[in-house]
Amino acid sequence: MLIAMRNFILLLLVLTRSSFASTVKEPLPFLWGVGNAAFQVEGSPQDSDWYRFTHKAGAIKDGTNADVATDFWNRYEEDFKLAREMGANTFRISIAWERIQPAADRWDMAALAKYERILTKMQSYGLLPVVTLQHFVLPGWLADRGGLLAKNFPEIYTQYAMTVMNRLSAAPASVKLWMTFNEPEILVFCGYFWSCWPPKVYLEPVKAVNASANIARAHLMTVTQLRRAAKSKRNLSNVQISVAKHWTPVQPKTNKDGDVKAAQFYDDMFNRQFMDAFLYGKIRFLMPGKDASVTQTIALPDQRPGMDFISINYYQRSIVSKLPVYPHYMSVTGPGTKNDLGWEMYPTGLYTLLKDVARYKLPIMISENGVADKTDQYRPDFLKAHLNALIKAKNEGVPVVGYLHWSLTDNFEWAEGLSPRFGLVEMDYKTLERKPRPSYYMYRDLIKHYSGTMRGLPWGFR
Numbered sequence: 001m002l003i004a005m006r007n008f009i010l011l012l013l014v015l016t017r018s019s020f021a022s023t024v025k026e027p028l029p030f031l032w033g034v035g036n037a038a039f040q041v042e043g044s045p046q047d048s049d050w051y052r053f054t055h056k057a058g059a060i061k062d063g064t065n066a067d068v069a070t071d072f073w074n075r076y077e078e079d080f081k082l083a084r085e086m087g088a089n090t091f092r093i094s095i096a097w098e099r100i101q102p103a104a105d106r107w108d109m110a111a112l113a114k115y116e117r118i119l120t121k122m123q124s125y126g127l128l129p130v131v132t133l134q135h136f137v138l139p140g141w142l143a144d145r146g147g148l149l150a151k152n153f154p155e156i157y158t159q160y161a162m163t164v165m166n167r168l169s170a171a172p173a174s175v176k177l178w179m180t181f182n183e184p185e186i187l188v189f190c191g192y193f194w195s196c197w198p199p200k201v202y203l204e205p206v207k208a209v210n211a212s213a214n215i216a217r218a219h220l221m222t223v224t225q226l227r228r229a230a231k232s233k234r235n236l237s238n239v240q241i242s243v244a245k246h247w248t249p250v251q252p253k254t255n256k257d258g259d260v261k262a263a264q265f266y267d268d269m270f271n272r273q274f275m276d277a278f279l280y281g282k283i284r285f286l287m288p289g290k291d292a293s294v295t296q297t298i299a300l301p302d303q304r305p306g307m308d309f310i311s312i313n314y315y316q317r318s319i320v321s322k323l324p325v326y327p328h329y330m331s332v333t334g335p336g337t338k339n340d341l342g343w344e345m346y347p348t349g350l351y352t353l354l355k356d357v358a359r360y361k362l363p364i365m366i367s368e369n370g371v372a373d374k375t376d377q378y379r380p381d382f383l384k385a386h387l388n389a390l391i392k393a394k395n396e397g398v399p400v401v402g403y404l405h406w407s408l409t410d411n412f413e414w415a416e417g418l419s420p421r422f423g424l425v426e427m428d429y430k431t432l433e434r435k436p437r438p439s440y441y442m443y444r445d446l447i448k449h450y451s452g453t454m455r456g457l458p459w460g461f462r
C-alpha cells in the first residue's frame with residue numbers, strides 16, 4: 001500500500017513537473033552579444049545576387065568586394081573566442097542561402113554540416129546562437145527567376161527555411177532563436193525604390209509593395225509550417241522566431257500639416273505596415289503611387305502572433321518633410337553629430353522606439369545597433385549612451401531581453417564596401433588579423449557592470 005502510494009505521488013510529481021515545464025518558459029539571462037551576417041564576413045562566396053553585384057565595375061563605392069571579407073568561414077573560432085573574452089553570452093550569425101541551395105534542385109548537405117560545426121563551436125564558447133535565415137542575399141538562380149518577385153517565392157523560401165531549421169534546431173547545433181529575414185523594408189526600398197542595391201530598380205512602388213508582400217507571405221508560411229511541425233517534432237517545439245526589423249523613429253521636420261502628414265505616412269510605410277503583416281497576418285502594403293498597394297489577410301495557426309519576440313535594428317532617426325513632387329516625402333538624418341557614413345548618432349531614439357514598440361506586448365531584442373567609426377573616437381560613448389537609453393526603457397517596464405552590438409569585427413558594408421568600420425575589433429584586411437579597439441574593452445566593462453543587476457525576463461525556450 002505504502003509503495004503504491006509512493007508511486008502514485010511520484011507519478012503526480014512527474015506529471016505536474018512536465019506540464020509545468022511545457023507551459024512555463026524559463027528565463028534566459030539578459031542577452032549581451034554581437035552580430036554579423038554571412039555575406040559581410042564569411043568570404044569564399046557562392047553565386048548570388050550580391051556576388052554578381054560586387055563584381056560589377058563601379059557598383060561598390062570603394063571598389064572592394066567580399067571575396068575574402070574577414071574569412072569568418074574559416075576563422076570563426078577566433079571571433080567566438082574574442083566575443084567570449086569580452087563577456088558576451090550571445091552571437092548572431094546568418095546562413096548563406098546560396099551555400100545551402102546552390103541550384104533550385106540541389107541541396108548542399110556539406111554546407112549545412114559546416115554551419116552545424118560553426119554553431120556547435122559557438123556554443124562551446126558559452127555563446128547562445130541567434131540565426132538569421134536571409135540577410136539581404138539571394139542565390140543567383142533565384143535572382144534569375146525574379147528574386148523576391150519570383151513566382152512561388154514564399155514556397156521556395158519556406159522550403160529552404162524549413163530545411164535549415166529542421167537540421168540546425170536539432171542537436172548538436174540546437175539553435176532556438178531564429179529570424180526569417182533581416183530588414184525586409186531596407187531590402188525592398190533599396191532594391192525597388194532607391195536603386196541602391198540589387199536588383200537596382202528605381203522608383204517602382206508597385207514592385208516594392210509586391211516584394212514586401214512576398215516577404216511577408218514567406219515569413220507567415222514558414223511560421224505556419226514550423227508551428228505545425230513543432231507539434232510532432234521535438235527539435236522544433238521550443239523554437240522562437242522573429243524578423244530583424246529596422247526601426248527608425250520618425251519626426252516631422254516642422255509642425256506644418258504637410259510635414260506632419262508626410263511623417264505619419266513614412267512611419268506607417270517604413271515601420272508599422274511590416275509589423276502588422278509579420279505579427280497579425282494583416283498584409284497592407286502601401287507606397288506612394290498609383291496601384292501601389294497590396295492587401296491580404298493570412299490566418300495564423302492558434303491565433304498566436306506571427307513572431308514570438310520582436311527584434312529591432314536601430315541606427316538613426318528620420319526627419320521627414322513633404323515634397324511637392326513624387327514620392328511626396330523626403331527623409332533625412334537628424335542634425336546631431338554624424339558617424340563616418342553621415343548617419344546621426346542619436347541614443348534618445350533607442351529609448352523612444354522601445355517605448356513605442358512596447359505596444360506589441362512581446363519581448364524585444366535589440367538585434368543590431370552600432371556605428372561606423374574608423375578611429376573609435378565615438379564608439380565608447382555611443383555604446384554607453386545607447387545602453388543608458390535601453391536601461392531607462394527597461395526600468396520603465398519595456399520588456400527588453402537583449403542587446404547585440406553591430407558588429408564584433410569590421411566587415412563588408414554592402415554597397416559601401418570595406419571602408420566603413422563598424423567593429424569593436426579592427427580588421428587588418430591584409431593579414432586578417434583582429435585587433436580589439438578601446439570600445440571592445442568598454443563593452444566588456446559595461447557587460448560586467450550591468451550583468452549583476454540586469455535580470456532576464458520569463459521568455460525564451462526550455
Ligand code: FCB
Pocket residue numbers: 037040182183186246313368406413414422
Ligand atoms: C544594417 C544591416 C547590417 C549592417 C548594418 C550597418 O542595416 O542589417 O547588415 O550593414 O546596417
